[in-house]
Amino acid sequence: MDTAELTDLGQQLRVDSVRAAAAAGSGHPTSSMSAADLMAVLLAHHLRYDFDRPAHPGNDRLVLSKGHASPLLYAAYKAAGAIGDDELLTFRTLGSRLEGHPTPRRLPWVETATGSLGQGLPVGVGIALAALRLDRSAARVWVLCGDSELAEGSVWEAAEHAGHEHLDNLVAIVDVNRLGQRGPTRHGHDLDAYARRFQAFDWHTVRVDGHDVDAVDRACAEALSTRGQPTAILARTIKGKGVASVQDREGLHGKPLPDAEAAIAELGGIRGLRVRVHEPADARLLHSVPTGRLDLPRWEEGEEVATRDAYGKALAALGTVREDVVALDGEVSDSTRAEYFAKAHPERFFECYIAEQQLVAAAVGMATRGWVPYASTFAAFLTRAHDFVRMASVGGAGINLVGSHAGVAIGQDGPSQMGLEDLAMFRAVHGSTVLYPCDAHQTARLVTAMAGLDGIRYLRTSRGAGPVLYGPDEEFPVGGSKVLRSSGRDRVTVVAAGVTVHEALRAADALAGEGIAVRVVDLYSVKPVDRAVLRRAAEETGCLLTVEDHHEEGGLGDAVLDAFTDGRPVPRLVRLAVRTMPGSASPREQLHAAGIDADAIAVSARLLVEHAVVP
Template sequence: MTDQIQDWKELAAQLRVDSIRCTTAAGSGHPTSSMSAADLLSVLLAKYLKYDWDNPKHPNNDHLIFSKGHACPLLYSAYKAVGAITDQEFLTLRQLGSRLEGHPNPHTLPWVDVATGSLGQGLPIGVGVALDGKYVDKLPFRVWVLLGDSEMAEGSVWEAFDKASYYKLNNLIAIIDVNRLGQRGETDLGWNTDAYAARATAFGWHAIVLDGQSVEEVDAAYAEALTQTDKPTVLIAKTKKGAGVSFLADHDGWHGKALNADQAKDAIAELGGERHILINVAKPEELKPAAGITEQPLKLPVYEAGTKEATRKAYGDALVAIGASRADVVVLDGEVSNSTHADEFKKAYPDRFFEMFIAEQQLVSAAAGFGVRKKKAFASTFAAFFTRAYDQVRMGAISNSTIKLVGSHAGVSIGEDGPSQMALEDLASFRAVFGSTVLYPSDANQTGHLVDLLADQPGISYMRTTREKTPIIYAPDEKFHIGGSKVVKQSDSDQVTVVGAGITLHEAIKAHATLAAEGINIRVIDLYSVKPVDKEGLIAAASATGNKVIVVEDHWPEGGLGDAVLDAFADLGDKSPVVVKLAVRIMPGSGKPFELLNAAGIDADHIVKAVKELL
């Protein structure tokens, strides 16, 4: 045991030395934040982590998530210690083109599950990974999440504490590196480890307070964590920032500062010099995930022409059909599943449905966690409430996450609930996400096909559904594709193109009938794919209608359907058509849906008026 303890200490010293070496070579980074957690990682690597470094996608691998992503010099030092990267590559930290970025990123490193750096997100994602392990794949891997004490002020962390306890995630182990010092001084709790423990215990966790610089205590704490059967465990490890070097340890003012060459030389000497230890990490067992359902051929629901159905209900119905054909589909909701109609999936497949309650940051993060495990995760809530989790969405794009987000109750057409429930910025916000897909169905049959397409769509996807029942306008076998649009009304004498989606498409169809009775023909486009947008289809329609286009949307004028259309014409220069945007330009209140559409100037009457004015 004595030799083992000494080996752990030597490895911890190497991790500290290497954290200094790579950041000094880079001239930037976070060596002191890495040094505080070196003993915690040393023992974890040498004894407890089970991981096949040659097969990072092994389904039985443990998951190691650095929520304190700025401490990635420690993570990269670990990669060097296990032989995953060379010392030469290790010293390319933060250089242009290097895989070793300033925060860990799965775009470049196969051993990284998710990008971190925006604090407070690692543990909520870990909840999603652990949910998959315990309830879906039913594999014995563990999820280890290293957190900084500063990020414990983030609300998303406590959403994770709550949901991890609710789901009894004994396979989730959080490690708080309580090094006392944040970016500009002491954290709100400093070294008050008892306060951290009291909070964690109140949330239903098994809490262990320890000296994070004692490898013996770290070993004992990990062993204790593995004995838990119905609770997640949190290690509350008191450490010192810059531990191991006298002029750094617990000294303020070193956050995010690399040592210069002379300082690094002195620090490395105090730590006993460079080491190049290579360790063997235990590999996981060869176990198969739990058997899922017997997959059936896809049979989407059918809605008859001449009837009405809400696209939000069609979403729920489609989930049930897709759930029968794909064992890897999981669904999450934010305590509104009887409105989003995700509850239809819950009724059919309760073992693959996960209630996140009113915790939207955890909702999106858990979906990302399931994505790490290659599940097709659909997460739904009212569209307006995704704004609370926008940073999680943004980081999901950086993580290369694949998640499907569905927002219902969008726009003024929801009616009496008023503006607090009306998403009027959702299309803009999701269009702005890197690599995102944004869909907006207008009809129940169309919704089913688009949900099916989303199941295989990589990256961040968003679908906007409508509260009101809308007429069925498409046959059940109509084909759709991401990046497409549909011409729903046209003639050889069309004078204006009117573009709508969702609720406004039906207003445009009404306007078409009114205008046709007066001898004015318009072309009506269903722009169901808001991003990517059907550039060729829009240009062709505009060209055929005298380069006159009206876009009508149940959304603010900034960033939504109208701007998507304008983007399609951006390269046409002086050949670009005239585009009129009808959008919500006043703060709405409560009222009947038809009243609010009229008040906002986006109903059929206002479309008719806009067409006549344009002509």
């Protein structure tokens, strides 16, 4: 397209953004209008994409980080022939694929869910890493950002990581339209302020008038020719551009235009331009399907092994037979034991440093390219990346997250290092799977099972060593449990997971010497929970006692209660959990102080049995 045609395409994208928002009675047309010329140039001249084959490995990737500007994205899809005008006008209506903020659950051309600002660039970094380091692809990653979201710290985690990794296949186009939701942004139209920040992280920067299509075209070409650095195109734009009554005015964010018909006329009316987007280069996927026999590590029964050690060794073994498995870590791989994978498969290991938002975002980005990521750090530190986990679920991403050093059992490091909220956090995520193994073989089996699951998968590992309870060939289906002690005389059932399984077994043995038979359930699958085993235990023993190295809110105890939400009577239930703020002490002292060790379990079981009604 020549200059006039590009300008006309920009106007069409504005008109269609206005029309979509007017039809819905809601949306963000002014945010779409500011970036319309940027999108026109990208779509017509620089994007290489086959809309009929969104999974084509040579496709460029377009991430709309300012997800509220979805009318612009959908207008671009219409211009490319991917959707029709009738569908464009279903924007934000029940059953429409065109949601208020785009998600890959609905549309195959959307790379990742956005809308929680500050996420598009970090995920784009993950996509770019996969393309450059794993796929060996010439594909580009284009991320359209808003200026408001550059206040988010996650953006600068991404910027530093991209600069460090020399991701010259990554281009951030920043729509600097000066206005946020409630008024001016921090830096307004000061492109130099943004340039200094990106340059500090070793980015190449280009400052441009975002409504001069020829200048934007040259900026994109410069980005494509830049080697060894990612590029940030900083485009000065006007919010609501093209309609005098709304452009550069405050108070119009997130609202359809007051007079859509007049605005459309002012923009030159409805057009039907079609863009022939450039074809992607030929490419092939390099990662393979599973091959060979999986040889998981084996240990002797009774041997003392930390589940974090089992995680690292099992992941390394899995990586040997599955070349699509990748590992990421937050500069704690010596503690999480991801270092075993790093040593065995260095080309598929990614150090994300202490930037947990970028860690999870990179995993999401790699998953969009068909890789199977395992991302690990301390369980406590995953809390700062929770919004990325939430948005990964919104987008239907399949990622494996592993939190080590969970609970008070880590000992002397104190509460800042203790994951005591992680089970609740991950249980609350839509469609998630939450696993908490207690021994090495169980951990190894669950690590491999995670690779075949959908959605967000979380594995909780422990710092300290515990005895191996199960044989190497034992099966641990997700959604199952293991009954470790059982008899026809059981008076109470103790339900535990992870480190508290060993405490429960010690308590059961002590109580057996007093003539009190106790059933012990290892509830390694915290979500989904084994309802059948729990209901049967309640019916046969009358009392349930849950014990967890986690705060009482949202953890194992609440998971057990989920088994009794079908209207049946809830059994007599006591929950032992961490209810105080721990300090520094040895692991054994921590468990005792929290009231979740074998002694506490035995005391609670005796009280339950004393007050239980014996038939």
